[in-house]
Every structure is written in C-alpha cells, then in structure tokens.
Amino acid sequence: MNPQSGRTSDLESEHSLSGVNDAVLVGRAQTHDQRAVEELVLRYQQKAYAFAYHFADGNVQDAEDLAQEAFLRAFQNLEKFRGDSSFYTWFYRILVNVCLDGRRRRGRWQRIFLPWQRESTDKGLSPEERPDPEAHERSLKAISEKELNRDIQRSLESLPEKQRMAFQLKALHGMSIQEIARVMGTAEGTVKSHLFRATRFLREKFKDWEEG
Amino acid sequence: MKPCPDRQDTVLLAVYEELNPEEQQNWEQHKAACPGCRTEYEALLRLVGRIRESLPVPELSGQKTSAILWSVKRELRKKREKPAWWKEWLGRPSRLVPALATASVVLITFGLFGPNFTEKTSPPQTVTDVENEVVIKDLDVLTNLDFLEDLDTLQELLNVLDHNETT
Numbered sequence: 001m002n003p004q005s006g007r008t009s010d011l012e013s014e015h016s017l018s019g020v021n022d023a024v025l026v027g028r029a030q031t032h033d034q035r036a037v038e039e040l041v042l043r044y045q046q047k048a049y050a051f052a053y054h055f056a057d058g059n060v061q062d063a064e065d066l067a068q069e070a071f072l073r074a075f076q077n078l079e080k081f082r083g084d085s086s087f088y089t090w091f092y093r094i095l096v097n098v099c100l101d102g103r104r105r106r107g108r109w110q111r112i113f114l115p116w117q118r119e120s121t122d123k124g125l126s127p128e129e130r131p132d133p134e135a136h137e138r139s140l141k142a143i144s145e146k147e148l149n150r151d152i153q154r155s156l157e158s159l160p161e162k163q164r165m166a167f168q169l170k171a172l173h174g175m176s177i178q179e180i181a182r183v184m185g186t187a188e189g190t191v192k193s194h195l196f197r198a199t200r201f202l203r204e205k206f207k208d209w210e211e212g
Numbered sequence: 213m214k215p216c217p218d219r220q221d222t223v224l225l226a227v228y229e230e231l232n233p234e235e236q237q238n239w240e241q242h243k244a245a246c247p248g249c250r251t252e253y254e255a256l257l258r259l260v261g262r263i264r265e266s267l268p269v270p271e272l273s274g275q276k277t278s279a280i281l282w283s284v285k286r287e288l289r290k291k292r293e294k295p296a297w298w299k300e301w302l303g304r305p306s307r308l309v310p311a312l313a314t315a316s317v318v319l320i321t322f323g324l325f326g327p328n329f330t331e332k333t334s335p336p337q338t339v340t341d342v343e344n345e346v347v348i349k350d351l352d353v354l355t356n357l358d359f360l361e362d363l364d365t366l367q368e369l370l371n372v373l374d375h376n377e378t379t
Binding site for chain 1: 221224225228230255256259260262263264267269270271276279280281283284285287288291292
C-alpha cells in the first residue's frame with residue numbers, strides 16, 4: 001500500500017468515506033484531513049476496544065483508555081507510516097504495545113501497592129513459564145455456565161503474555177498467523193509455537209468440560 | 213482414542229483454518245480415515261467456539277465512541293498547533309533570559325573560583341630582568357650570611373697571627 005497514492009487519488013465521494021479504502025484514508029489523514037482521521041477511528045474503534053477489553057481482563061474503563069491511547073499514538077506517528085504493511089496491521093501493532101505497556105504499568109502498581117492482591121492472582125507464575133494445567137485442575141462437571149466463563153477468563157489471564165496475545169488475536173479476533181507475526185513483530189513459526197502451547201494448555205485445562 | 217502424534221500440529225492448523233489447499237486436502241483424507249484425529253479436531257473446534265462465546269465484548273456506546281473520537285481529534289489539533297521547540301524558543305526570546313543568566317553565573321563562578329584561581333589572582337610581575345638579577349644576588353648574600361661571618365672571623369684571626377709574626 002502506498003500512502004502517496006491516497007494523496008493523489010480523487011475520492012469517490014466527499015460526503016461518505018465509508019467505502020474508501022484504508023490507503024486513501026491514511027494518505028488524507030497524513031495531510032491532516034479530519035474527516036479521514038474520523039473515518040479511520042470509527043472503522044477500527046470497536047476492534048481496538050474488543051482487543052483491549054480482552055487484554056484488560058474485562059475492565060471497561062481500562063479498555064476504553066487503552067483503545068484511546070492506541071489511536072492517539074497511531075495518529076501522532078502517522079507521518080512515520082510508510083505503507084510497508086496495511087494500516088490495520090500497523091495499528092494493531094501499536095495497540096498491542098499499548099496494551100502490554102498498560103499491563104506492565106498495572107503490574108508494577110500492584111506489586112508496589114497491592115502485594116496481597118498479587119499473591120492471590122499470580123501464584124508465583126513467571127510470565128514466560130508455561131502454566132501447569134495440573135495446578136488449575138478441578139472438576140468442571142459440576143460447575144455452572146457462569147462459573148465456566150469465569151474459569152475460561154482466569155485461564156486466559158494465567159497464560160504467558162505472548163501465548164495469550166497469539167491466542168486472542170487468532171481465536172477471538174480472527175487474524176491470520178501471518179498477520180499476527182507482523183503485529184507481534186516475530187516469526188510465523190514463533191507465533192505458531194505460542195498459539196499451539198496456549199491451545200494445548202486450554203485443551204488440557206478444559207478436558208473435563210469437554211468429556212462431561 | 214488419541215490423535216496421531218505426528219498430526220497434532222496439523223489438527224491445530226486445521227482448527228485455525230491455516231492449512232494451504234494441498235495440506236487441507238491431505239488433512240480431509242486423513243480425518244476421514246482416522247477417528248482419533250477427527251475426535252481431537254472436533255473437540256478443539258468446540259473448545260475454541262466455547263471460549264469465544266464466553267468472552268463477549270460489549271459494544272461501544274455512541275457516547276463512548278464520540279468521547280474517544282473527540283479526544284483523538286483534540287490531541288491531534290494540539291500537536292498541529294504546537295510549533296517546533298526551536299521555533300518556540302526563537303519566537304519568544306524572553307524565554308532565553310533565564311538560560312542566559314544561568315550560563316553567565318556559571319561562567320563567572322568558574323572564572324573566579326576555578327582550578328587556576330590562585331595563579332590568576334597572584335600579583336602581576338612588574339620587575340625587570342635587571343631588578344631580578346639584583347634580587348638574586350642579594351639573595352645569595354643573605355643565604356650565605358653565616359658563612360661570610362665565619363670568613364670575617366678567620367680574616368681577623370689571620371691578621372692577629374700576621375701581627376705576632378712581625379713582632
């Protein structure tokens with residue numbers, strides 16, 4: 001995609017930008033076209049919010065803040081976007097970094113001021129260690145749907161950061177492995193490895209539910 | 213029944229629809245013939261589907277949408293209206309006054325009390341070379357004063373001896 005083409009091309013309509021492709025919108029946004037900025041925000045707002053929502057463990061306020069920060073960073077650095085990838089991938093990369101930064105900030109804050117909470121949530125897990133399914137194992141046969149949902153949420157939270165990221169982007173946001181690799185700035189093989197580990201962990205964790 | 217150990221990655225790739233057409237065809241053939249792999253594939257599909265269901269995302273309300281959009285536009289406007297830092301400095305020279313005053317104080321302080329302070333504050337040398345020589349000569353006399361006094365004593369002693377010899 002070449003943002004330059006966005007500047008030179010004639011837009012189909014000045015009044016509706018919904019049908020205009022990202023490349024054209026980015027080109028216009030780079031020349032401070034407010035309507036193009038608006039259209040890009042509207043186009044990706046819900047997706048950004050959904051990703052941030054999952055990453056912020058369902059905290060609505062945090063998710064809104066993260067999505068907003070990601071848009072700010074993206075548009076403040078839009079002149080650096082050279083069109084080597086799609087705007088969507090580029091923006092998601094920023095979003096992922098914002099979410100990771102936010103998570104680390106929250107982690108630091110909790111470590112400093114809320115050590116008792118850390119004890120109850122971390123259980124001594126190091127971030128890159130593969131969680132042990134045995135440690136979380138319990139019978140799922142008797143628990144209700146609501147409890148199962150909570151358990152799924154907790155299991156996702158217990159995944160190491162990169163595994164969780166790869167799983168969320170694939171299973172919940174429908175990205176391809178190639179796109180995830182670009183977003184995470186890593187090799188496709190590494191993404192596969194994270195994704196497979198996360199899936200196998202969840203498979204093991206919810207074996208009882210599946211069998212029951 | 214367990215899936216084939218050498219097909220585990222393929223099962224996952226099939227669940228995530230990441231197989232290329234050729235791999236997909238091979239997988240379909242294998243799946244039809246292998247109940248273990250088929251069971252695992254179906255279980256994984258159900259699991260991923262269940263996880264998706266359990267994590268619904270609330271829709272952003274119109275109010276929140278507007279709020280995010282408004283704050284993004286406001287920040288961008290601020291950024292655009294804010295001139296480059298050097299333009300800001302040059303545009304308002306009065307901003308340079310504190311920095312210049314501080315620099316002057318630092319320079320004066322180092323100039324007066326720096327490492328060469330004692331050398332710089334010693335009196336200037338106004339004596340000429342001739343005066344220097346006289347000073348050095350006088351200095352020789354002064355440092356050898358004791359020795360000269362001894363010489364005088366010896367001279368007197370010699371005078372006494374000479375006088376005795378003549379008498």
